[in-house]
Amino acid sequence: MPRQLTASIRRVLVVDDSRLQLKLVGSVLKRWGFEVMTAESGPQALKICATDPPDLVLSDWMMPGMSGLELCRRFRELDHEGYGYFILVTSKSEKGDVAQGLDAGADDFLTKPVSNDELRARINAGERILFMQRQLSEKNRDLSVALEELREIHQAIDNDLRQARTIQQSLVPERVCELATSRVSLLLQPCGHVGGDLVGMFRPGGTDLGLYSIDVSGHGITSAMVTARVAGYLSSTFPEQNLALNRGFDGTFTMREPAEAAKMLNERLSADPGVEEYLTMAYVAADLSTGRMRMVQAGHSPPLLLRADGRTEFIGDGGLPIGLVEEVSYDQHEFMLHKGDLLLLYSDGFTEAVMKNGEMLGDDGLVRLFRESAAAGSGPDIMEDMFWRLTAEMADSEKLGDDVSAALLEYDVLSRPT
Incomplete structure (x- = not known):
């Protein structure tokens, strides 16, 4: 079923050293209405994230060179205006591995082999979180604007009161x-x-x-x-x-x-x-x-x-x-x-x-x-x-x-x- 373009997640970056996995997962995501980007390595993915930040990164954990764990850590260090959701795909299921992924900044995990239903459910969960986060960001921006307006009003009142004090002292x-x-x-x-x-x-x-x-x-x-x-x-x-x-x-x-x-x-x-x-x-x-x-x-x-x-x-x-x-x-x-x-x-x-x-x-x-x-x-x-x-x-x-x-x-x- 086509997804709404107004959803919280539009752009998805799939990272895997397997071209077959990139093609399979990418085709499913495109069918669901997502704009899909792919990267075959961590450094390639970081370059994409730095210039064209995705809403969601779906990365394999085990990759040569830079692992998905390191990619997640480096992704969190990038200066992004909004928040990017990060899902690690792994065959690891031990609690220690999960904790290690969370410490690196991962939001969720998928265990291989990945079923389409579970992938869809994880993305839906990410959309709900990003939607709330972006709503909060918008409210924070509105609040910042309101606070700045109040600050200017307060400054004007303070200036008037200082002048009034001078007049009263006179x-x-x-x-x-x-x-x-x-x-x-x-x-x-x-x-x-x-x-x-x-x-x-x-x-x-x-x-x-x-x-x-x-x-x-x-x-x-x-x-x-x-x-x-x-x-x-x-x-x-x-x-x-x-x-x-x-x-x-x-x-x-x-x-x-x-x-x-x-x-x-x-x-x-x-x-x-x-x-x-x-x-x-x-x-x-x-x-x-x-x-x-x-x-x-x-x-x-x-x-x-x-x-x-x-x-x-x-x-x-x-x-x-x-x-x-x-x-x-x-x-x-x-x-x-x-x-x-x-x-x-x-x-x-x-x-x-x-x-x-x-x-x-x-x-x-x-x-x-x-x-x-x-x-x-x-x-x-x-x-x-x-x-x-x-x-x-x-x-x-x-x-x-x-x-x-x-x-x-x-x-x-x-x-x-x-």
């Missing part, structure tokens, strides 16, 4: 600022390419200073987009767009009460349709000429105050996050800073970091880090040292699980101008 253009005799230092370390933390400052004029620490719910691109929007609402570059500032008739800007600024920001965010993210915020309006601080804490970590004499205290009693519900009013806290006092606004990326003992850093750990870093340096060195100490004490397998950010105000620590 939201904090000033990392250190000296105003009068005080100094502000900022730290922003996203846990991924981009994050939902934001720290910043703005100076409307004179010795007034606005200082804030913000943590948007969630992580990633969506949170980063919200931080970018909030950065515009608290802009240091365009004070007329800053919700925390009042513009006078003479064109100068003054600080709003922090509670009023938080309420206005809440109204903006809660009114945005489709935006489910909310944020926590600690915002301080500072008068650096007197040390008077007015603060609002909207669900954010309470600022940490380190007095010049070494005493510490956390300031604030919570409050609702911004953008969570509409029509919210906020409490305002007032306190004084004195010469040498340090005020730290920070995100919970510090206090919730997991240490080597399996516990979170917590408030006590933060106080310790702050004391140690303040004793070791000043200005931005304090921020960098705190982050270094934090990561050094974290569990070895622990990566940043959250963004880490902080804003530090060192009050009246610089020499007064003469």
Whole structure:
């Protein structure tokens, strides 16, 4: 019965040092619809396999010069795109001989004298195996193409995220600022390419200073987009767009009460349709000429105050996050800073970091880090040292699980101008 040309085995190479066997087996295979090639020796067969690879090799084991076993071994060493099925024809039937053939790369065996029915059955078995192998190869090729497409997509996304990180870092253009005799230092370390933390400052004029620490719910691109929007609402570059500032008739800007600024920001965010993210915020309006601080804490970590004499205290009693519900009013806290006092606004990326003992850093750990870093340096060195100490004490397998950010105000620590 003619075979289908779409079968897995089309081209068959018959190798035998007997021309009679080549003619007999070849005629049977041709009658079955195969394209038949013949070789009278191993080297001749290898030459054919190298230039015109067959789908199946049917080789006698015992041949002068190069045996069928050696031919099989050399055949497997050729660089073929697809897999070639190899059947050894032999009078050997011992288990050791069969194992030797399998080690050389043979797929199947036929024992002399070969019957046509058994030959047909062995070829059918080979066709099923090659069909499955070629299906697998095609699926692997499709998978490779898909993986390459995914790699390109991932690379494009990664490039976009790197650019987004650069843009987000630009939201904090000033990392250190000296105003009068005080100094502000900022730290922003996203846990991924981009994050939902934001720290910043703005100076409307004179010795007034606005200082804030913000943590948007969630992580990633969506949170980063919200931080970018909030950065515009608290802009240091365009004070007329800053919700925390009042513009006078003479064109100068003054600080709003922090509670009023938080309420206005809440109204903006809660009114945005489709935006489910909310944020926590600690915002301080500072008068650096007197040390008077007015603060609002909207669900954010309470600022940490380190007095010049070494005493510490956390300031604030919570409050609702911004953008969570509409029509919210906020409490305002007032306190004084004195010469040498340090005020730290920070995100919970510090206090919730997991240490080597399996516990979170917590408030006590933060106080310790702050004391140690303040004793070791000043200005931005304090921020960098705190982050270094934090990561050094974290569990070895622990990566940043959250963004880490902080804003530090060192009050009246610089020499007064003469």
